[in-house]
Ligand code: FEO
């Protein structure tokens with residue numbers, strides 16, 4: 001979405017503006033319950049005879065680049081020809097591959113609603129695919145459809161996020177109704193209801209059908225989780241005073257999940273959806289009546305009073321329901337106590353939410369032990385018997401942090417089908433850490449807990465208890481001097497060696513006028529290659545990676561390097577540090593996924609606004625090496641660096657081995673104005689599911705097809721829509737290798 005495109009600067013959405021004003025140096029200045037869950041499984045299975053969504057999309061690259069034949073340390077070779085950059089309104093995959101649309105915005109997920117007309121008159125997103133497809137995971141299921149079978153590629157449950165409702169308003173006949181400027185004016189509640197329901201998660205059963213997959217609309221497992229679904233609050237913040245609202249005076253529940261961006265999954269068969277730019281959904285009022293601590297917290301998380309929220313859900317101007325269905329987006333003080341209004345409702349968002357796809361009646365749980373911030377996703381280390389379960393997480397906003405959670409409970413493989421009850425065991429108690437990257441290539445994980453004296457003694461915000469620490473994890477991370485990063489997006493753990501990768505998509509404020517000084521982990525400041533003078537900072541992003549001390553994911557020390565720098569191939573050598581070429585140059589890395597079927601294969605997806613004059617967003621396949629395989633590099637920032645006394649600055653860092661077309665190659669280019677985000681694979685590695693989000697997002701009318709910048713995937717004069725595509729190889733082989 002546009003709010004994720006840090007560049008060009010003139011189109012920055014408030015959601016991505018950093019709120020980290022802390023002064024910490026960005027760099028040294030430098031189960032018994034398993035049974036009950038599975039007992040609920042039922043198998044309804046009646047496959048559609050034909051796909052409703054079967055718009056096949058095959059395209060061939062015209063690149064002349066050869067297929068690689070050189071083996072790498074992983075033993076893998078990339079076996080496809082690179083796809084050329086493109087600005088066409090088409091999805092392009094390599095020769096010999098086929099992409100098929102599986103599920104697009106509004107498509108029915110069951111048989112209760114008619115086919116999506118896509119003219120703004122459709123209703124009932126509770127029974128349709130939501131909008132803006134994002135993070136995603138495939139859970140294999142047994143042939144009978146009665147239990148998980150994580151190895152089954154023929155039948156499974158696909159869980160996918162719906163980050164937002166498209167901003168221009170394609171889901172409404174004429175866009176959102178103009179509600180004027182007065183704060184008391186109404187938005188039609190039918191429009192609000194539709195937008196709320198288009199957020200969240202879809203769970204759909206997918207079945208292999210011939211050479212591709214289709215959605216089984218008759219499956220009992222299909223369901224929507226939306227911005228209105230009741231959620232349990234679990235972990236240290238549950239029942240805390242800061243979580244009390246009129247809806248849940250005990251502070252144990254809230255309604256809805258929104259801005260579900262990246263994702264995760266657990267070793268016990270559940271899906272994790274992650275709440276990213278949630279702060280913009282709420283309207284903050286009546287600051288004078290709040291405590292100083294409350295205002296410090298709201299400021300640090302960017303909950304604003306400058307508008308009535310991204311969608312203006314909080315000011316319907318109509319009589320609300322008794323349950324406060326609309327008032328709940330108003331974070332102002334309107335009642336006598338917190339139990340009478342929604343002043344605390346922002347505290348009930350910003351979490352990792354666990355969903356059991358196999359238990360259709362289960363209530364999602366917000367896992368507060370993993371901290372509250374702008375969660376991109378949560379990526380597990382491989383579960384090892386007798387060791388803690390570990391999740392890596394990024395906070396996607398400018399100058400925010402990288403975190404990890406280490407469970408208190410030690411992994412027991414008997415919990416592999418444990419559902420939410422295993423979640424209670426492994427995710428409700430543990431240690432939350434934030435990362436500090438040192439200039440010498442070492443790093444440390446700093447504990448966020450009252451047991452850390454630096455947190456307990458923090459002067460800017462006096463933490464009351466452990467609940468306060470997880471609710472205000474950003475402030476606790478400020479206290480310990482965490483390293484401010486260039487917008488952490490997705491992470492991934494290399495199954496071959498346990499090394500952890502995380503994309504840092506870009507940062508217009510790195511070294512900029514709202515300056516974060518350059519540091520070894522965020523070392524670049526330069527001008528957009530097109531010379532757009534407002535586009536400076538870390539324009540194209542990079543991917544950092546680290547190795548935990550002793551290969552122990554619970555360790556508190558690590559070593560790191562920068563795996564890859566994004567760049568245009570034609571950029572100066574001081575920018576194109578990874579030696580990217582026409583076959584593999586990219587900008588603004590975002591999605592990341594290490595294949596499990598082909599260990600050592602890494603997928604990189606982009607969400608870019610800097611290189612889009614020459615190419616739409618893309619996905620690349622990579623076969624990376626390991627931390628330290630490239631040595632030291634001096635990054636010559638030839639531009640003046642405002643945060644560093646306005647002089648050019650050289651930063652010494654460590655960089656991975658430079659890329660070649662043998663180790664990095666473009667696999668896919670999306671349609672116009674989309675981002676590529678979200679990837680899942682079948683366990684046999686012969687199919688990947690990829691999400692195409694917001695094609696045509698720079699359209700300027702919802703009714704005049706001539707002003708749509710994309711008509712993908714339906715073609716003709718159709719309104720563009722987001723979609724999941726399935727990509728298979730025509731010879732039936734594994735994808736990419
Ligand atoms: Fe929703 Fe960080 O991308």
Ligand code: CA
Pocket residue numbers: 004005489505590607
């Ligand atoms: Ca992004």
Ligand code: CA
Pocket residue numbers: 004261262376489490590591607677
């Ligand atoms: Ca993202």
